[in-house]
Amino acid sequence: MNGYRQLTILGSTGSIGRSTLDVVSRCDNISVFALSAYRNSEMLLTQCLQYEPRYAVLVDPEQHQQFKRLLSESGCKTEFLDTEDALELIAAHEQVDVVMAAIVGAAGLASGLAAVSAGKRLLLANKESLIMSGKLFTEAAKQNNADIIPIDSEHNAIFQCLAETRSGLSVTDRRFVDKLVLTASGGPFLNTPKEVLAKVTPEQACAHPKWSMGQKISVDSATLMNKGLELIEASFLFDLPGTAIDIVVHPQSIVHSMVYYRDGSVLAQLANPDMRVPIAYGLAFPDRMASGAEVLDLTRQPALEFSKPDVDRFPCVSLGRAALEAGGTAPAVLNAANEIAVAAFLSNRLGFQQIPVIIEAVLSKTPCEPAVSLDIIQGADSAARIAAKELI
Ligand code: NAD
Ligand code: MG
Numbered sequence: 001m002n003g004y005r006q007l008t009i010l011g012s013t014g015s016i017g018r019s020t021l022d023v024v025s026r027c028d029n030i031s032v033f034a035l036s037a038y039r040n041s042e043m044l045l046t047q048c049l050q051y052e053p054r055y056a057v058l059v060d061p062e063q064h065q066q067f068k069r070l071l072s073e074s075g076c077k078t079e080f081l082d083t084e085d086a087l088e089l090i091a092a093h094e095q096v097d098v099v100m101a102a103i104v105g106a107a108g109l110a111s112g113l114a115a116v117s118a119g120k121r122l123l124l125a126n127k128e129s130l131i132m133s134g135k136l137f138t139e140a141a142k143q144n145n146a147d148i149i150p151i152d153s154e155h156n157a158i159f160q161c162l163a164e165t166r167s168g169l170s171v172t173d174r175r176f177v178d179k180l181v182l183t184a185s186g187g188p189f190l191n192t193p194k195e196v197l198a199k200v201t202p203e204q205a206c207a208h209p210k211w212s213m214g215q216k217i218s219v220d221s222a223t224l225m226n227k228g229l230e231l232i233e234a235s236f237l238f239d240l241p242g243t244a245i246d247i248v249v250h251p252q253s254i255v256h257s258m259v260y261y262r263d264g265s266v267l268a269q270l271a272n273p274d275m276r277v278p279i280a281y282g283l284a285f286p287d288r289m290a291s292g293a294e295v296l297d298l299t300r301q302p303a304l305e306f307s308k309p310d311v312d313r314f315p316c317v318s319l320g321r322a323a324l325e326a327g328g329t330a331p332a333v334l335n336a337a338n339e340i341a342v343a344a345f346l347s348n349r350l351g352f353q354q355i356p357v358i359i360e361a362v363l364s365k366t367p368c369e370p371a372v373s374l375d376i377i378q379g380a381d382s383a384a385r386i387a388a389k390e391l392i
Pocket of ligand 2: 152153230
């Protein structure tokens with residue numbers, strides 16, 4: 001994509017949203033068309049003053065009055081959109097070229113889908129939307145000529161390693177690929193004994209050794225559900241079965257993932273753990289731009305280690321694999337149960353090791369249907385949320 005482009009950021013006040021704005025500040029051919037946040041009106045206003053988007057969306061109705069007042073007092077020219085479909089509107093607006101999907105959880109589904117249905121380039125950080133809707137999402141992109149560029153560092157790495165083999169976005173030749181290997185940092189409890197895991201707190205779970213991220217994905221990284229989710233994400237993105245996707249623990253988070261080819265060649269993408277690298281890649285593709293990330297110096301790196309994940313201490317990896325194999329609405333059920341269990345853990349209503357127990361119970365009691373429509377998927381999502389809340 002060459003030339004000047006207009007960008008919408010869904011979830012601009014979050015960790016990925018702020019990193020995206022940081023990258024945008026470094027280039028002069030991207031302008032911010034719209035920003036959105038859930039309820040942080042002050043941060044959204046600061047961003048509006050700095051980036052002067054045409055539109056801003058604040059989802060929580062309780063914050064609307066305050067935001068309107070702040071906006072008019074500041075003299076900012078940004079227009080506040082407060083309609084129910086405001087997120088979809090800024091995602092699909094005809095003047096927008098690129099959409100960063102950085103809302104957390106299922107809440108990002110409708111706007112992400114609106115962006116691909118309108119043929120936008122979608123920079124996909126919000127993995128949950130793809131995991132829930134799978135083929136429905138990728139087919140909508142295909143039918144409307146929308147490019148999905150994964151921002152999740154592992155999938156971005158694989159995308160880069162596959163991109164080496166092709167001239168256009170759509171012609172990846174799967175026949176040459178033996179398997180994908182997703183790397184996992186292992187999270188803050190990589191070496192924590194099982195007995196101790198029972199007592200870990202939300203603060204400990206959110207203190208990730210390598211990445212600074214939002215709370216939900218930090219807990220997902222601690223339980224390794226993040227890898228279970230990423231397995232499903234990779235399967236949908238790259239159209240490969242779960243049997244062709246392995247997971248390897250790599251605590252240094254330097255090798256972001258790998259593609260194994262037929263002839264024994266393995267391509268990997270390396271970088272310091274900084275989300276601005278995949279974000280800059282997605283914004284500039286097929287060109288390259290400066291991201292602000294520190295240059296990787298392998299001579300000053302400790303040894304790079306790789307090992308198999310411990311599925312006994314971290315059963316969420318196997319739950320992700322099981323949901324992918326079950327297919328249909330199972331990934332949506334897994335995702336919804338996980339969102340509810342993680343929220344309960346974060347508010348001290350559920351123990352860390354109960355997270356997989358709840359998810360497994362919800363998966364086994366919720367019937368799995370073919371995920372052929374958004375209604376069916378949203379029905380499965382709601383049923384799983386209710387079931388998880390009852391169990392908790
Ligand atoms: P975050 O919690 O820091 O930010 C979430 C953003 O979404 C905020 O702007 C918030 O206002 C908005 N939001 C929350 N609930 C909303 C709702 N109901 N409706 C509309 N907007 C809402 O999260 P994050 O760490 O930036 O992660 C965002 C997404 O990117 C997640 O799907 C996560 O899995 C994925 N991701 C993040 C990282 C990372 O390093 N942070 C890495 C890979 C993938
Ligand atoms: Mg990731």
